[in-house]
Amino acid sequence: MNLREKLDEDLLEENYEEEEDTQEDKYLTFVISKEEYGIEIRYVTEIIGIQNITEVPNMPLYVKGVINLRGKVIPVIDVRLRFGVVERAYDDRTCIIVINIDDQSVGLIVDRVSEVLDIPKSEVEPPPKVRKGESSRFIQGMGKVGDKVKIILNAYQLLFDYDKGAEL
Amino acid sequence: MVDGSYEEKLEIYKLFLSDSREMLDDIEPQIITMEEIALPDGIIDEGIINAVFRLFHSLKGSASFLELHNITRVTHEAETLLDLFRSGEAVISTAHIDLLIRAIDLIRKTLITVEKNFNDQGHEDEAAVIINDLRECIARLVAENNSPPSPKAETDPSLNTVADEVTPSPEIEEDFLSSPEMTSCFVEESRGLLDEAEKALLALERLPDNPEYADVACRAMHSIKGNAGFFGYGDLEEVSRQAEMILDQIRNDEKTCEAVTISFLFIAIDALRDGIQQVSQGLTPEVPGKKELVDYLNSLSGGSAGDSQNEDCTREQTANLKLEKEQGQPTAAAPDQGFVAKESAGAKQADNRTGKHSLATQQQAIRVDLEKIDKLLDLVGELVISGAMVASTLTGQQLERMEKAVVQLDKITRGIQEVAMSMRMIPLNGTFRKMVRLVRDLAQKSNKKVVLEIFGEETEVDKTIIEQISDPLVHIIRNALDHGIESPEERKALGKPETGRVTIEAKHSAGEVWIVVKDDGRGLDPEKIMRKALERGLIKSEEKDFLKDEEVWKLIFEPGFSTAEKLSDISGRGVGMDVVKRNIEKLRGKVDIRSKVGAGTIFIVRIPLTLAIIEGMVVKVSNNRYTIPSNSIRESLQPKSDQITRTPDGLEVVSIRGELLPVVRLHEFYRIKPVYYQLTDGILIVIETDERKCCLFVDEVVGLQQIVIKGLSSYLGRVRSVSGCAILEDGDISIILDCDELINKVEQAG
Numbered sequence: 001m002n003l004r005e006k007l008d009e010d011l012l013e014e015n016y017e018e019e020e021d022t023q024e025d026k027y028l029t030f031v032i033s034k035e036e037y038g039i040e041i042r043y044v045t046e047i048i049g050i051q052n053i054t055e056v057p058n059m060p061l062y063v064k065g066v067i068n069l070r071g072k073v074i075p076v077i078d079v080r081l082r083f084g085v086v087e088r089a090y091d092d093r094t095c096i097i098v099i100n101i102d103d104q105s106v107g108l109i110v111d112r113v114s115e116v117l118d119i120p121k122s123e124v125e126p127p128p129k130v131r132k133g134e135s136s137r138f139i140q141g142m143g144k145v146g147d148k149v150k151i152i153l154n155a156y157q158l159l160f161d162y163d164k165g166a167e168l
Numbered sequence: 169m170v171d172g173s174y175e176e177k178l179e180i181y182k183l184f185l186s187d188s189r190e191m192l193d194d195i196e197p198q199i200i201t202m203e204e205i206a207l208p209d210g211i212i213d214e215g216i217i218n219a220v221f222r223l224f225h226s227l228k229g230s231a232s233f234l235e236l237h238n239i240t241r242v243t244h245e246a247e248t249l250l251d252l253f254r255s256g257e258a259v260i261s262t263a264h265i266d267l268l269i270r271a272i273d274l275i276r277k278t279l280i281t282v283e284k285n286f287n288d289q290g291h292e293d294e295a296a297v298i299i300n301d302l303r304e305c306i307a308r309l310v311a312e313n314n315s316p317p318s319p320k321a322e323t324d325p326s327l328n329t330v331a332d333e334v335t336p337s338p339e340i341e342e343d344f345l346s347s348p349e350m351t352s353c354f355v356e357e358s359r360g361l362l363d364e365a366e367k368a369l370l371a372l373e374r375l376p377d378n379p380e381y382a383d384v385a386c387r388a389m390h391s392i393k394g395n396a397g398f399f400g401y402g403d404l405e406e407v408s409r410q411a412e413m414i415l416d417q418i419r420n421d422e423k424t425c426e427a428v429t430i431s432f433l434f435i436a437i438d439a440l441r442d443g444i445q446q447v448s449q450g451l452t453p454e455v456p457g458k459k460e461l462v463d464y465l466n467s468l469s470g471g472s473a474g475d476s477q478n479e480d481c482t483r484e485q486t487a488n489l490k491l492e493k494e495q496g497q498p499t500a501a502a503p504d505q506g507f508v509a510k511e512s513a514g515a516k517q518a519d520n521r522t523g524k525h526s527l528a529t530q531q532q533a534i535r536v537d538l539e540k541i542d543k544l545l546d547l548v549g550e551l552v553i554s555g556a557m558v559a560s561t562l563t564g565q566q567l568e569r570m571e572k573a574v575v576q577l578d579k580i581t582r583g584i585q586e587v588a589m590s591m592r593m594i595p596l597n598g599t600f601r602k603m604v605r606l607v608r609d610l611a612q613k614s615n616k617k618v619v620l621e622i623f624g625e626e627t628e629v630d631k632t633i634i635e636q637i638s639d640p641l642v643h644i645i646r647n648a649l650d651h652g653i654e655s656p657e658e659r660k661a662l663g664k665p666e667t668g669r670v671t672i673e674a675k676h677s678a679g680e681v682w683i684v685v686k687d688d689g690r691g692l693d694p695e696k697i698m699r700k701a702l703e704r705g706l707i708k709s710e711e712k713d714f715l716k717d718e719e720v721w722k723l724i725f726e727p728g729f730s731t732a733e734k735l736s737d738i739s740g741r742g743v744g745m746d747v748v749k750r751n752i753e754k755l756r757g758k759v760d761i762r763s764k765v766g767a768g769t770i771f772i773v774r775i776p777l778t779l780a781i782i783e784g785m786v787v788k789v790s791n792n793r794y795t796i797p798s799n800s801i802r803e804s805l806q807p808k809s810d811q812i813t814r815t816p817d818g819l820e821v822v823s824i825r826g827e828l829l830p831v832v833r834l835h836e837f838y839r840i841k842p843v844y845y846q847l848t849d850g851i852l853i854v855i856e857t858d859e860r861k862c863c864l865f866v867d868e869v870v871g872l873q874q875i876v877i878k879g880l881s882s883y884l885g886r887v888r889s890v891s892g893c894a895i896l897e898d899g900d901i902s903i904i905l906d907c908d909e910l911i912n913k914v915e916q917a918g
Contacts, residue, residue, distance in 0.1 A: 054893070054900060054901040055838075055903075057890065058887055066893065067901070068901050070550070071546075071549070071553060073893055104883045106881070
């Protein structure tokens with residue numbers, strides 16, 4: 001209520017933004033059937049190995065169930081199934097990337113996690129105009145790193161775009 | 169203080185709203201008690217009337233701080249009325265109680281507007297009606313009162329509005345719980361305002377014709393008045409009020425701005441500044457010679473400016489006051505002021521004491537955000553689970569000291585859990601007290617005589633339950649009043665006491681809370697209920713003779729059921745009792761009815777102590793473990809082959825002691841591969857909700873467990889036939905089945 005507190009708040013806010021700044025243009029990349037994908041690092045909270053998954057009835061196929069992450073129950077989705085790629089048995093390189101969007105934690109099951117990359121905006125091309133298949137709607141852009149291309153995913157789309165067409 | 173960011177404003181209003189509602193909830197039953205006690209002989213319990221008066225006063229203070237004028241005005245009149253009773257000048261009657269209750273209703277209504285719009289505009293007309301009624305009532309009482317006027321009445325005539333503030337009693341101030349931050353905020357702001365006012369006054373002195381300066385000063389005084397009122401600093405409030413009145417007149421050209429007036433205003437500002445200084449030192453401000461100051465200021469604003477005698481007199485008094493201030497002591501020339509000063513010194517001591525007292529009470533209870541408590545509960549739940557996990561990995565290993573430590577840890581964790589849970593528990597008294605008003609209103613409306621007795625209102629229940637139990641209780645009590653209790657004549661003819669009796673009792677019983685509502689009315693008539701149920705097709709005529717009384721009673725919970733011959737204002741439209749049942753079931757509770765024709769009806773509402781922990785049976789199908797709430801389980805058994813019948817379309821039915829129950833194969837329901845396909849190899853769990861039963865076929869039973877219920881992630885949305893999940897001792901998650909929905913689904917499929 002007093003000025004000092006307000007100032008502190010403002011300062012904090014600035015700090016916060018700075019932190020955000022340092023996260024900009026950084027992507028966590030992972031592999032799904034030979035292709036490399038990237039997701040904005042600011043959504044990622046942690047990466048864990050594959051765990052016991054409890055199945056939840058009446059869910060879409062790609063929702064594998066829920067896991068216990070230190071007492072928190074979080075749902076996990078299989079990104080392969082989300083993309084409509086053939087399912088594959090989990091192995092010791094299979095990872096769960098825990099992301100947090102709008103205060104909701106969700107785990108993404110991926111074949112393996114690669115690295116954290118800096119991809120400046122100038123190196124990100126818009127997604128291809130030609131739309132094909134299940135996964136094109138999740139693409140936010142194509143990031144060029146050297147002569148390789150990483151597919152940058154739209155985390156919102158990945159999580160919240162239920163198969164609306166199918167439901168209606 | 170009302171200015172500032174939107175969030176701050178929101179916070180202040182939120183606080184005001186919750187406080188005010190609490191106060192109103194508090195006032196209402198007290199007013200009704202007042203009626204009960206006072207009516208027979210007109211003698212009023214002083215404690216109660218003081219309490220009610222205080223609450224109205226507090227409400228007024230906070231409302232005026234937020235500039236909610238309608239509420240301020242209504243509470244003010246109500247206060248004036250109460251004051252008449254308090255001082256014994258008038259005798260209370262039902263009409264007065266009604267008036268006060270109407271005022272409360274209006275305030276409640278206005279609060280809803282405040283919640284939406286941050287102001288109370290739009291209720292002016294209603295407020296005016298009540299204020300008018302209150303004023304008439306007050307005027308009548310004062311006129312009736314022919315005995316010599318009390319000292320208070322003497323100060324009354326010219327300044328009606330200030331009358332009751334002249335003597336702010338210490339109890340009133342005690343009521344305000346102002347946090348140190350609030351106080352320091354008040355001090356800072358008031359100092360700023362005083363500086364502003366002073367600057368404006370100096371300018372005004374130079375340019376007396378410019379109303380703008382008077383306006384600035386006036387607004388500053390107004391703000392100080394409001395804030396001081398909010399904190400219950402009666403002296404500051406009064407001085408600033410008087411100053412504001414004078415400035416208002418100057419601003420509106422109703423009064424010429426003379427040097428003497430300005431000097432008085434400066435004195436007022438100095439006095440206020442001293443007062444603020446006292447506040448900053450943690451004292452309740454006392455303005456030395458306040459009474460005189462107020463009187464002079466008052467005479468300035470009230471008396472005509474042309475009255476030279478008056479002016480001379482004030483001039484002289486100004487000098488006196490100045491002198492007194494300079495010397496820091498009353499002058500010999502004004503012995504009466506000395507008396508005042510002494511008196512105020514004494515009062516200051518008293519106030520110091522009350523100040524300490526309020527500090528002490530402050531420490532006993534603090535407001536905590538429910539979210540924080542829930543978070544704590546979550547964490548404690550996790551602690552319990554991880555403790556159990558540690559313990560389970562230890563078994564079989566030879567670590568004696570470690571084991572001892574784990575046992576100790578477990579004890580402590582459980583202790584913490586208990587305390588954390590108890591933080592969410594609040595007593596039922598608030599809910600029960602609302603019923604006092606309800607019973608009074610209903611009885612009056614239907615011309616019945618009813619007393620309500622409340623037992624065990626201190627019983628504590630989870631906050632979520634409290635929020636949801638009120639509605640069902642209201643319906644049950646309405647039902648008792650409307651259908652149960654007979655009219656006085658009828659009761660007399662039946663040889664019962666004319667006044668009906670309704671009791672509400674709360675008690676703990678084996679991990680549940682029982683709320684028992686009892687009336688001594690006419691009771692439920694099984695014949696009548698069955699006739700109605702037949703009419704509405706709720707039962708078939710061939711069923712009629714097989715129904716037990718308890719089953720008949722339960723019919724009144726069916727949607728659309730009503731035995732009332734005529735629709736009344738209160739109940740009888742057939743909605744209500746089904747709401748009761750549905751709401752209570754939502755809380756995983758139950759309602760039982762006992763009734764005897766002519767003797768009365770008893771409703772027994774049984775609800776769990778808390779919603780967060782339940783006892784459940786963990787069962788296994790393949791590797792999946794599901795939890796079934798124990799309260800839905802009737803029994804579990806391994807069937808013999810001669811108990812099983814299979815219909816041509818594949819429905820399996822098991823006969824248990826002559827009862828035929830359908831079988832639901834959980835593995836089919838969830839499309840998983842079980843260990844056993846033969847019913848005789850696995851286990852059948854008989855579940856029952858709403859008198860509907862079925863058997864769940866599972867591979868094996870793991871055991872009974874206390875489980876902490878967790879919601880499934882909101883990301884998954886609402887999952888059908890699942891009510892949540894629980895973390896088991898080994899850290900795995902188990903899905904909790906919603907038996908009600910499960911049976912529904914199975915029945916629909918069939």
